[in-house]
Amino acid sequence: MKHTLRFTFFVLLLVLAGLLANPVSAQDGQPPTDDDVNQVAKELYCPVCENVPLDVCATQACAQWRDLIRLKLSQGETESQIKQYFVENYGARVLNEPPREGLNWLAYLVPPVIILIGAGFLVRALRMMKKPVVAAPVKGPSVEAPADDYVARLEEEVKKQK
Amino acid sequence: MLAEFGYGVLVVTFLLALYSVGAAIFGYVNKSAALVESARRSMLLTFPLLTVAALSLILLLVRGDFNVQFVYEVTSRSMPTYLKITAWWGGQAGSLLFWSWLMSAFASAATLRKWDRDQEFLPWVIVVANVTLAFFLALNILFENPFARLYQTFDGNIAAYTFAPANSTPITPADGRGLNPLLRHPGMIIHPPMLYLGFVAYVIPFAFAIAALVTGRTDDRWIRVTRRWSLWAWLFLSFGLVLGGRWAYDVLGWGGYWGWDPVEIAAFMPWLTGTAFLHSVMIQEKRGMLKQWNMVLIILTYALVIFGTFLTRSGVLSSVHAFAQSAIGPSFFVFIGVTFVTSIGLLIHRWADLKAEAEMKSMLSREALFLLNNLLFMSVLVVSFWGVIFPLISELFTGQKVTVGPPFYERANSPLFAALMFLMAIAPLSAWGHSTVQTLGRAIWKPAIAAAAITVVTFFTYTQNWIALIGFFLVALVVLVTLYEFWRGARARQKTQGENFFSALAHLTGKNRRRYGGYIIHISMMLMAIGILGIELFQTETQGTIQVGESLRLQGYELVYRDIAQWDDRSTNVNYTRAVMEVYKNDQLVTKLHPRTDYYYEAQQNMTIPGVRSTMADDVYVLLVDWEPASAIGATFKLYINPLVNWLWVGSLLFLVGVIIAAWPEKDPERATVRATRSARQTSAAD
Structure with missing residues (x-):
């Protein structure tokens, strides 16, 4: 045959x-x-x-x-x-590569699906993290630094480590 | 006798490891410091014991005791002594013993530290390390005994046995089969130990993580204690990967360094989670966030370390059925399953304790960008993992064998790598806590314009390939941003300290090794990226059968075939065939290359060693594919021009420098541990 x-x-x-x-x-x-x-x-x-x-x-x-x-x-x-x-x-x-037919489609479809789910989780997690933390512990860093006064930050670091 | 002694030592060590696990758990539950101390001492004893076992095996290897099956399989009389010693990890049974030996060494080193503040972790670090150790020792004792001897039984069969079977006579072959010639290259001698060092070192941070979960001490203490461990583990793993690539380039004779082979990916996967972990622990240290995620990452890394060893050691890759029949495969499978489920169970149990202490202020803050980096590393992991196991799934469910080769991985991973590069360019400019488009834009526009200018120059002088141009733009951007960061820091110090620029630079790096070591690593990665872009996108090749005096031409090079010779080396039992080729560029003789094939009589195996002329611009890489002494058809050569690939190796050396700077011990290690007293303002500058 x-x-x-x-x-x-x-x-x-x-x-x-x-x-x-x-x-x-x-x-x-x-x-x-x-x-x-x-x-x-x-x-x-x-x-x-x-x-x-x-x-x-x-x-x-x-x-x-x-x-x-x-x-x-x-x-x-x-x-x-x-x-x-x-x-x-x-x-x-x-x-x-696996030929694109039948079960082999899984080879191509599973990673993007998982990655998209992961991205979804990340977005959700970021949203949740944006909510203020209730009763933040005192020791936690609290105030935000103005991000652009780079030199000032560095000076402070340098003073501390002298 | 020595073989039986070695085996006996393995059994005793195995029992000792089990005792240590039991004593540690019992001591913790009953709050008995004496029992925990007993567990610790038993743990410490495993290292000298395994050293004795290893020395027994090495002695057998060096003596050429071919009655021992492992010695027969991996050595031969003609091998030099250093190769006989390194044959220790040249075969399955020996390499598993090597794993155990490293495990006991690292666990001992970890338990020797001062425990005053971390006393409650100790029993559980011992438990995790010794459960892992006992598992690997059990593989040696039950299935892969490196000390098994060859016996001929009464029915005439010759096989290896741990204990002499009834009515049998020991058999000692006159010579061994010799180490696989492919494994005799210096790169291959160092590559497996490097990978194993990396693999095993990751068990220690995992052990501390589990200890933190069990004891409920879920602050970031476990991360601080193991920070250097994870960094060294990462260094060894990274360097093991690079050495593997170099070995493939020098020995395998296919003109490349990385083929997306499942064995390579097996070592690449823990590297991915390990790299994500290195970044995301910083978020926990700086901001007290992502505690749960860091646990997930270290648990995954441990599982992938065991999984990687399993992939390369169980035969599962050649066929699902070979795996099912081997004794070692299913044991691995069960071990991975049990440890993974237990760890995740513990994590769920402590989930609520691992809540974040601070909130995410901005989507462009450094922690948000690090999270994105984690997503990208995980995505590469998903693609790689799926690519490795899909053929197994296909074979299992449909019986159809398929291959998942480079096109699959390259298509999926290239955009992910590009995105990672982009993140590498902007994340160093963003601040912890808070960043905006304006602050980022202000910091990045100068490097971005310079990078764009470099790309334009590249377009007119080097290539019009748009993928390459995107790649080179990103490389330039990352390098410039990183150098700019060095420059800004040094300038600031110059102003405040009155130092000259170079001493400011040195002090800056010295004061914040982790940050600037990390930046050097980023730059080194970009140099490697240049090499990868070069060989992936611009490699050209040609093959031809030519007579002496004729030539092959490619990319402006002309290789003239001048001579060929063949001879036997009696001392090593190898037949060499070596051609002489002159390399011309613009009709100028540049160099002579000597591609050869080495035929190993014992192993009946050919090795194709390329002749390579390497510059930063390109490699001329020529292979002697075929030549018959008694024929008139000439010799067949394959010629590759591999542009820029040397940047990959140069980058890996710089990488080494970066990691050593980042991991170098601080004078006062405790200084770094007091996050609590710092304000966010200081924190964001001093990462």
Whole structure:
């Protein structure tokens, strides 16, 4: 089943490539350079290591995957097609971010929601703190200093520490 | 024999730690000073005991006693002695022992202080420190025994056992596997101890916080007592992070220093709460506010310290399932849960006692801005924490493994960092208690105009990238505002004291080390920011396979491949392949670089060591990616130009200076503790 799917995918890719027929590297008839390959590999993660981008991964397996990217580029596949190939064969972990679908949306939505809630709390806390403190203890600093008489404050400090 | 002795010492220390916890609690409840003293002495005894255990392990490592599994795993005959010693923290079991040893050292140091005024804290500081110590010792004793020996059982299997199984024979391999070559770099030798020093030192302020909660002495005494502890902890943690980055840059061979890897983030998260804590305790000291929040921050820091150790030590990052099967993972999980819930429970119990003593006067006062700073640090924490645990959640609930990589963190955190920089620019100008738009505006307009001028110059001479321009503007603003503050202070002293400018500057800093040390840290952070902006936004790279005499070109540089050689070093068991590249700029020979790959036979592992030419403008960073001796296709090199990255390392040195100034002991430490007698007027100038 998986093989048939992969085969169908390949055929589709070939057809697509034939239809589009103007991918970046094939345009000038030059074989893809190492930089072209790294450009794509940079966006992918090594499918078997932990948290190692494919363009810098030093394992033999990764070297072969980079060769595969080179082959695909020379066959005229685009970056997104190659990425798609890697996702279908090795799972979403090869992407440098979770794909934006299904449960993965949580990855993107939870932090802003929590931060907004935090900001809300801060605003509320600031409002509450603005209310005068009832029966403030005598030792607490009480009067506000005019903020701009900087020199006067500093002088006082200096006198005290002499 | 030595191994059994070491293990025995660990067990005795563990029991002693448990006794100490029991005696401290019992002594507190029954008001028995003798029992608390007994607990204190037991606490003090754990340090020499653990030192003996550690020395046993070091002796085994240096002697090359490969019958001991840990020694077999992290050392080999060919390793130099200093590496055999530092292999102590080169593996799981040893590094946990290292943690415990530091914990007992710090706890002893804390209990050796004079306790006259803080007698009621003592039992609970002992309890917290020793519960933590006992937990880490239990991990060593039950799951990760560094002293376990290798035995062959009757069915032919070889495994490590603490006690010899029946019908077994001890096995001593002829040589060990050797320390992971990646860990033999000087940066990596110092980086883990630095991080651990930071991690463990944060336990002490936490212990005092818990002591304050339990005893109900909820004034800011616990903060004053532990102020220096938190500052040193923060220094070690920060420096550990920087060293880790430097190590990655020098050894990992991917042209960068920080990859938003979960292991890095594990150490970054307690740093975030720790930094927020450093700022927000000042509000409590100056204004008697935010007492509850400071408790939350130190509890979070402690939890994240344990969580960070857990992330790197439990295997949870490679897979949720590996974690569930390891013995150490679930224990960590339970420990974090229990300590966190207990601490929060205590905090809720004392919530009402921790009411603020003063009210917020203005949204632009320094305390309000510090609160905003706390929100931003917490936001970075939320993003980082979620990024680390989301793959685990995804794997757990859908079975799908995903990667959360740099784009995720950079997109979310960059604006937060920019906002933090902006705060760094205005907060030093605002006053405690009260500030208005007018007072702030009056103070900031000169530096702001100068910063804008610098940005315009940058636009015409260096870059038109608008993100970079915003970054450089903020850097310039923060540096100028901070220098302006130094200048204003020194001028004021000049007028009143008749000193010359430089001695005024020195006295100003000396009289208020915390404030001006903090300002130096701000400037150092901005230098680091220049480096980060440079490498993040302007890094370029190219790769090519070339023959001797051919060259790679990038950003005005030409690197000519001149030669390559390969040889074996028998003494270290390493094969070196080293290329010679000449670096030309404008057709002038600038330098020669020697990128190499080191192949470690024992570990069967390659290391890619870059050739780097470093200036303040940019780094030329070249890697030897591939070369086959018997082939004619030439050698493959990868060349990076990393603009401005050196500012990162220079900044980190200045940072060190700043923290040392801020943390240097005052001549009279008690002077700083009397907030009560000060008026707000003095307070706002003397922070």
